[in-house]
Amino acid sequence: MASALINVPPKAKRGDIIEIKTLMSHIMETGYRHTASGEVVPRNIITSFTCRFNGAEIFRADLFPAISANPFMTFFTTATESGKFEFEWIGDQGFSETASASITVE
Amino acid sequence: MKAVGAIAAALFAASAVFAAEIPQGQRRSGYSFMKPDTQAMQDEDTANPGMLWVLDGEALWKRKLGAADKACADCHDDARTSMKGVAARYPTFDKIAGRPIDLEQRINACRSNHQQAAPLAFESRELLALTAFVARQSQGAPIEAGGDPQLAPFVTRGRELYLQRQGQLNLACTNCHDDNWDKRLAGSAITQGHATGYPLYRLEWQSLGSLQRRLRACITGVRAQAYDYGAPELVELELYLMSRARGMPMEAPAVRP
Numbered sequence A: 001m002a003s004a005l006i007n008v009p010p011k012a013k014r015g016d017i018i019e020i021k022t023l024m025s026h027i028m029e030t031g032y033r034h035t036a037s038g039e040v041v042p043r044n045i046i047t048s049f050t051c052r053f054n055g056a057e058i059f060r061a062d063l064f065p066a067i068s069a070n071p072f073m074t075f076f077t078t079a080t081e082s083g084k085f086e087f088e089w090i091g092d093q094g095f096s097e098t099a100s101a102s103i104t105v106e
Numbered sequence B: 001m002k003a004v005g006a007i008a009a010a011l012f013a014a015s016a017v018f019a020a021e022i023p024q025g026q027r028r029s030g031y032s033f034m035k036p037d038t039q040a041m042q043d044e045d046t047a048n049p050g051m052l053w054v055l056d057g058e059a060l061w062k063r064k065l066g067a068a069d070k071a072c073a074d075c076h077d078d079a080r081t082s083m084k085g086v087a088a089r090y091p092t093f094d095k096i097a098g099r100p101i102d103l104e105q106r107i108n109a110c111r112s113n114h115q116q117a118a119p120l121a122f123e124s125r126e127l128l129a130l131t132a133f134v135a136r137q138s139q140g141a142p143i144e145a146g147g148d149p150q151l152a153p154f155v156t157r158g159r160e161l162y163l164q165r166q167g168q169l170n171l172a173c174t175n176c177h178d179d180n181w182d183k184r185l186a187g188s189a190i191t192q193g194h195a196t197g198y199p200l201y202r203l204e205w206q207s208l209g210s211l212q213r214r215l216r217a218c219i220t221g222v223r224a225q226a227y228d229y230g231a232p233e234l235v236e237l238e239l240y241l242m243s244r245a246r247g248m249p250m251e252a253p254a255v256r257p
Helices: B003-017 B036-043 B050-061 B072-076 B104-113 B125-136 B149-163 B173-177 B211-220 B233-245
Strands: A004-007 A017-024 A046-053 A056-062 A071-078 A082-091 A094-103 B092-094 B099-101 B200-202 B207-209
Touching: A004 A082, A004 A094, A004 B050, A017 A046, A017 A094, A046 A071, A056 A071, A094 B233, B050 B072, B050 B125, B050 B200, B072 B104, B092 B104, B092 B149, B099 B104, B099 B149, B099 B233, B104 B125, B125 B207, B149 B173, B149 B233, B211 B233
Parallel strands: none
Antiparallel strands: A004 A017, A017 A071, A046 A056, A046 A082, A082 A094, B092 B099, B200 B207
16 A cells, blocks of 8 residues: 655746655665564665656766655756656555656746 | 651652653543654645555545445445544444444444455455545544543543553553653654554554554564453553543554654
8 A cells, every 4th residue: 555645836936946745655664674583684774765856867866775654755856847747656566656846837 | 857758758659650640631532642754744635655555545435335335425425424423433332232233343343233244354455445435534632532421431441451561571551651661672763552543554564554453563662462352451552542642643654664
């Protein structure tokens, strides 16, 4: 039941600096923990987060085992034109999720 | 003789301070003990990780299941209206059980009786999600639990448990949460123990968790044997805590450090 929460302002003025906030549901299992019987709990983390605006990449982050569960990613960008933000999370064990949000720039 | 009298007076004063209930006007939610950045996390729906469970709960609310092939929504319709203020009244008296049950137990009772589905395990993602979704509909509503006269003996039992010293550290809930809430324990605020935001997201757990999980962690913390999930004692403690917080606004899903 993976799901994302995205916060992108629906409207902005051209040249405004806007904040984009994303929250992705994920356990971020480090791969360093053991079960009671001594077996390693296999690593299961998000390894990469990308944000594209109208197809062009504007933000990318690599994620590592020390990052907490349900990673909250926030960054700033300048509003230049109306369009669509596309977000992509890729991780271990075939994890792949996408989300999108639109903005109107006046 | 004078010195003995003075000691006796001091002891009397100390015992009067001990187990003193927090005056209504001085009650504070755990929220007010947090740093501004953690508060901001709770305040904004898109930053509050508890909302991930609420989203899951909303999907589960509409899912048909069990032998009856019914969804929660088939009986209760839109939770935004039907579940408004409901969580603020829990734990509530259940006629069939003849005792109080909490919100998780109510959801499971509904599953068994009306959906004819297997009950969900305590702290499972699905049960937490449904509980969070239902509790979220009461956000901002004043807590009303414990008003039902049928609950009176159970509130009393919960209070007795709250005042009962236990474990190797020989501490009662009240020793920290009534007597020392303005101090810190290993760098963390002790807080007054008002259960206004459950189920809530604890950064330490990296997950949503129920009030029963919190209570079990506290009981283990004083090195006593924790009651099992769903034990009557835990529900009575929940009931006392909620009646103690009566009138305070519901925050679920809250965020705590």
